[in-house]
Amino acid sequence: MHYELYYWTGIQGRGEFVRLALEDAGAGYTDMARVHGDAVMQPYLDGKVEGLQPFAPPFLRTGKQVIAQVGAILDHLGPTLGLVPDASSRRQQALQLQMTIADLVAEVHDTHHPIAASKYYEDQKHEAKARAASMRGERMPKFLTYFESVLKHNGGRHPLREHSYVDLSLFQLLSGLDYMFPRRMQALWPTLPQLRALKDRVETRPNIAAYLASERRLPFNTNGIFRHYPELDGEQ
């Protein structure tokens, strides 16, 4: 099975959650926009290709199926790539955790774009600083303490007691937060020992380590979802 992944060039973005699963499993895939340019996605977004129209990238093409939404893509890939437990109840738990990760990712985006996704950061910087205070003070501890608690209740190593795409997505989430909020994360890490260890473990998985060292892994930057603006991390 060869997959086609469709996602914006130039950023990790939401596509990275899918990329990490494909890379970890050693699956064959083409990162279509990086090869053919962003325009390759347009016919899909315009509903001109067979299959269910995606609202936005990322989407995955596998045979005639076109699947959008990170959680739905990973739910589809999980069994084939061996990245989710077999039992349907456990597969649903993975989906539930992935959707909670997605909720925080959406809040991360709105931290630097609290007023309008279509406007420049600079035009909503004042509001972004106010929203970032709530993100640092309330939302990050709430979400991260939750994930730490799920880990603790499930033996400490894996949220689903075995390796799954949720481990990979937590790695990506934590890496992004570490890039965006280094000061805040430095203060939070001591309260999150299991998440810290999970992040380190994922980083050293052979396929992930090879991917992170490759040119396919773009660096975080201030066009993506996780953006490092010192003023949003509480610096004056």
Added chain:
Amino acid sequence: MHYELYYWTGIQGRGEFVRLALEDAGAGYTDMARVHGDAVMQPYLDGKVEGLQPFAPPFLRTGKQVIAQVGAILDHLGPTLGLVPDASSRRQQALQLQMTIADLVAEVHDTHHPIAASKYYEDQKHEAKARAASMRGERMPKFLTYFESVLKHNGGRHPLREHSYVDLSLFQLLSGLDYMFPRRMQALWPTLPQLRALKDRVETRPNIAAYLASERRLPFNTNGIFRHYPELDGEQ
């Protein structure tokens, strides 16, 4: 099978997407917090009950399984309640559409709370007016035109060519937007004929009509996710 639904009392909120599925299918369920008070949810949220800890309500208990996240709950209920197509590829399409609905619902919440979920609306009203302009001008047309297009590409009546929980969730989304943005929706409706017809059809399904006429259906109010503040609908 008797279900236990856990969601905050006093509002429709995200719980309503689950409630509509249970009601449409005539499933037996207890709305636990309405019977026992909101405190009945706390042990679950504190991770003190067997099963995967939910991050937030709504969550559903069925036997020993506890499932949170609207999309994951509906993905679980769909096959049992006959509210999703049988084929796994179609079931995934339902999930994908439901997650896109959830994305808009999250944006609706942040329209009246763009700075901090923990602060009063009145303390972020100025920013909310700015965000609402983007919601009315960009996000609502973008999402609703997308759903209209999906309907059109699939025969016009149902996004999945047969009745499913996605129809019910679209009904709830459109009802909420109609309550929150009556002026804006009045202008948009003529561009959304298939969605308009879908909303009317769902409303007259016998079990839904009975539910909407019952005391179990709370009215929309300004504590929920969809809130009617005239100033956010473009009134001066």
